[in-house]
Amino acid sequence: xxxxxxxxxxxxxxxxxxxxxxxxxxxxxxxxxxxxxxxxxxxxxxxxxxx
Numbered sequence: 001x002x003x004x005x006x007x008x009x010x011x012x013x014x015x016x017x018x019x020x021x022x023x024x025x026x027x028x029x030x031x032x033x034x035x036x037x038x039x040x041x042x043x044x045x046x047x048x049x050x051x
Contacts, residue, residue, distance in 0.1 A: 004044050007040050007041075007043065007044040008040075008041065008044055010040055011037045011038075011040040011041045011044070012037075014033050014034075014036055014037040014040070015034075015037050017033055018030055018033060018034060021033065
């Protein structure tokens with residue numbers, strides 16, 4: 001698996017967790033995990049894989 005695919009998989013996993021967090025009404029965690037997923041996906045799209 002390439003580094004880019006690995007990062008996209010990490011983003012996908014974070015997105016899967018959002019439903020559980022919403023069900024638990026853990027809204028601050030939803031925001032944090034959403035931001036993290038977007039940051040990972042964007043860094044992959046831009047080729048910035050330093051994180």
